[in-house]
Amino acid sequence: MTQQTKHSETPMVALRTPATVMRLDRMGAAHPMRLSFLRILLRRAQRENWQFTRTEWNVDDKGVGHAVYQARGPERTYSLIAFAHDLPDEDRTDRVIATAWDATFTLFDGIPSEDDIHRLSQNVPHQEAGRISEKEICLSRANRSVRLFNYVVGKLAKGEQPDAEKLFEVGYLMRTTAVYGSGKFGAVDYSAIQHREELQAPFQAEMLTVWLIRWFAIDIVNHMAKCAGAERAADLDPLLARRLGVGNSTGLGMAPFLVRHPYLVDAWITARETALARVRSLNACGQEAKTGFLTALAEAIENAQLWNTSHPLQITRLADLRNDLSLLDNYVHTFDWDTKMPWDRLWIWGEQHLSIEGQEALLSLLLEPHGNIIDDLASNLSSPLEEDTKIDGAMTVSELKKILNEHFHWAVSTNFQDKGENALFWYVSEEKLEPRIGRVGIDEGHELEQPLGIARLISNLSYDVETWNNSDPIAAFLMRHPEHRLAVKRVQQSPLNPYGEIQDNLVGKDTLPIDMMRCKLAFFGASRFDPRSDKWVRISLFQDMPFPYQLVRE
């Protein structure tokens, strides 16, 4: 089935189908790209000439205190309030069970007063155990990299620069372990601020928070070095600093998001696929675009070399990527750029010769030099409030079955009599109120399963609806079967949101939650995807990108 683009566009080249792109293995090969959320933020800040200032630095010799960073846009100012702590090494953990961190943060809506900072100093350091208010947008925390932070402090204190190779091997000085937004722990709801132009693209406040944290990470390492080395101490070389991002450690909490927000996921994927179709549809390739593509390819090759991972699956994928990029590099140097629709030719070659890793990397590379024809899609990445979509009770059973046949073959055809297809269950842990995955028949709590096994929910719905008359209204079916309400809603939504469903069984034995995480993190703009298990990953954000204070000079 060919997907039509939204907003009345009809590119010559069809969008890839949901059956192709909404599979876990391909989602788990996603790469950051021009339409990634942090890139959207950087472009806006640059375009609108945002001003960034560190307005307060009140941190003592032990690294304890607070700092304030302001981001001033054309209409509003946002402030990151950072609380620096002296955390013993033995208390440091990235897991959600942690109760203390090296630094804690909140993004304040406006310019905080002394009273605000005092109030926040009583709450932000406690994270989930504290409360913030509707004046705050995000809540976050970060830990120092044990591998790097003290090493860099030691070098700088002696007036020396750290070894570049060692620096890049880790890639960050601090690693966030959560960035909460959208009403969490008392913060303002996203729906209350999403009308603001600068926050309309997804997760812009969260990206701004992390970007400012990256600045703080450099400041705190320089500060600690000065405290240790006094006059001898050097600041970290800005060129080295630029190669450092902010690490992020993410567990299962992120994975269900993609299941719970089909409208939003559809908007993201539609925008990306529309961008690809636009580029592929170009009749010719200008010199500037060709140069931009080759530059991006060279950077991708270097990035793949610097990308470290110890997870067996990712090691294989990384090997595929390196091999693919090498193949691509060879191919483009003999490629006839004057051919008609060159980008489409390149893409088709990629589909025939590259692994999924390489294909998805090629997608990012194709988008990179084409901002002039795709950057406007950033405004299509949001979705209407999903909660406002109601059941169509007048839909007949026959119409529902038709949608099931056309859109849910992947779910209905799964054999749930097979134990392997019912191997896992998603639940919420009482201890930390976070999503977890249990093994059916081994772990306790299957009866308290969360409704994330969409394929099975749809399959059960299909089974029960089969015995109803085609002319019966869904309202009557739901009165008898309220347990299918969630599935009916998803089925009714799906024709309008063709990319809204992950077309795999998320409770099957082979499900890898990290595939969902990588897809979401790639949309954030994350690089250096490094799974530490099949449920927990580390990534880097803003690596090799300008710092806020460097932006206007570019």
Added chain:
Amino acid sequence: MTASLSQGEATAMVIKAARGFGLSWGLAEEAGWALCQLGQFGDDPLSWFDRAFSESTENCPITIGATVMDHAPLVGSLAQKGGDLGLIRMPILLIPFLRHSAQLVGHRLFLCETTSGLRVDVSDDLGKHIEHLSSIFAGHVVIEVGAHLGGDQPSKSKAYRFQTSKDTLARLDKLGSRTYVPETEASRMSGAGAGASDND
């Protein structure tokens, strides 16, 4: 003692409580949607859900409200002809479903509580009726059909803050906790990140 919750927090709390109370996940989400709609009336909507979720799932305003709303577009439905809904617990929670039904069928609907004689146009500004409506723990509800609704557009959800007592929060939390799975040593060891060093 009162607490101030974001709409996201309050919604999540009501959805979990509804599920813990015994509603299906789909109906629990309807409860969350209903809370957001009720936020515009101020007062303490969380306490209304707390009271509604206090006994059995019979006469549940969420189940009945959703059913009325689902049937609204069907010829001869209660939203089109009016009729007797019988005994409903916390009938104020029917309001969002009846408002949406009125928009679907294009005419006004009146929620009538026979014992107290209360008659409320659900599409109207309900401010003056909220105190009375919220005081009815269980009422016999009849729906009456009124005049054409005009060109009103469905109202969009906005973000509201929710103030409620710590006691209400504690009870809703307790219901919601029925959806949680207690950790065991085995589940702790198989959790994300367990057994691996992350302090590097």
